[in-house]
Amino acid sequence: MTNIAPPLVLTVAGSDSGGGAGIQADLKTMLAHGVHGMSVIAAVTAQNSRGVQGYWELPPEAVRAQLDSVLSDIGVHAVKTGMLASTALVETVAEVLAGAGAPVVVDPVGVSKHGDALLEPSAVDAVRTALLPVATVATPNLWEVEQLTGVKVVDEAGMREAAEAVKALGPRWALIKGGHLPGEPADLLFDGTREYRFTAPRHDNRHTHGTGCTLASAIASNLALGADVPDAVARAKEYVTGAIAAGFPLGTGIGPVDHGWRQRAALDQSRS
Template sequence: MNQSETPLGPRHPVALTIAGSDPSGGAGMQADLKTLQAFGVYGSAVMTLLTVQNTQGVEAVEMLQMDFFQSQFDCVTSDIPPDAVKTGALGTAEMIATVAAALSPLKCPIVVDPVMISKHGHAIIDDGAVDALRTQLLPVASLVTPNRFEAERLAETSIESEDDLPVAASRLHDQGVPAVLIKAQFDNHAVDFLSLRSGQSGRPETQTWTTQWIDGGNLHGTGCVLSAAITAGLASQKDLVSAIERARRFVTAGIASPYRIGRGVSAIDVLEASKKTIRC
């Protein structure tokens, strides 16, 4: 019996992460894969860029060649088709265009985490790439998960208060993405604002989660973990709101349970977070 004839056992849900590598393990592709595993989802990965970093900072970023990215993507997805996809750090307009073209034929949910800057303040996207995110990647996305800063750049509008969130979300809807989750902090509370638009001109349905702000201190990777946790839910056939609510509980537990490693920023302990939110 050759490999193509090998009987397959029960299929686990599969999620593909398309992201950069964080060799310190707290963010990027490494954090995505840990999070997916915590939710019982098989994670596959296609790399877009390499970083030289540890818990104290990012020292360098090296983009992969487009043909190498495409070879990774084709090789992995032809053998392990994903039930959901998430994107993270993409770096350049050229990479974003390549990723968007690769994802366009897929029929599964696509979560875009529009990573623009590291926890240490190191830019991991160039100016031209912001426009490419807006015009090329958002139209193929099912959900985009920007923080306040990222939403302002993508929507080209200022967010000074909660009242500005629907305006920013509407502008992102106009780029073709049906679901927008903006993460923001105002004073001493955290706000996650979800906007869902089913048609081009339909009035969006919105939902807001407001919680007391938890000071995570020098913690990085929270955005990666949240978007990966949402992707895990979608890969497991959860509806979007349920996937977001579970992911929020997971991240909240993770912020309270950081790995204090190295001499710089901490990372979420996904195992401890899963004990509190998934396996209880």
């Protein structure tokens, strides 16, 4: 019997030494979705539950070599990008992914959960002009929307304007994450014509480190599994909501979401 490889998903992002976000969160999310996760490390962070103590980006040639190694031999069914740190890395990754022939989910990471900057100010324009145009789905939070477009969202009524502004930068779909607004969390997905609103209960849990990375990786995983964009986002939203609900304390600060919550629930059920 010959085993068949599962769908292939590549993350291009930074490493989180605390294991809650970045490459580590991406690969856990991919495993939870039954796809084969691969990684291109663009930066290394010194990071724990209290914040980011430092980061070091890899040389563009090292990032390009990792991309070329995976794409030339293994291939991909979907790609997710996260922390890219600098103009050179953004432009390198955008150039390669423009020819990858697979859907690309861009999480335009600008700042960590703790408020630490993860993108050089000079690189913001490269995200706008080089990276977002190759994106199938862009997943900015409200702070990143303002950083990229100048649109400041203060309530849910402003999310359509934000979606239009992000969509104008080139992605096929813009997913505006509204979790930081008061009231019921709601995200808005927009392709220039169609609009989808996704809601979820707000869980009273401060341990939410890695939420953005996890959502983008879940979207990429579902795209690789054959879902269309609205369905992939809906499935990813359901997964990340469960992961937030199960988030656990770690260290003395903000703990991570639980990427294995479904497997843990299934295991607990089998034991009962």
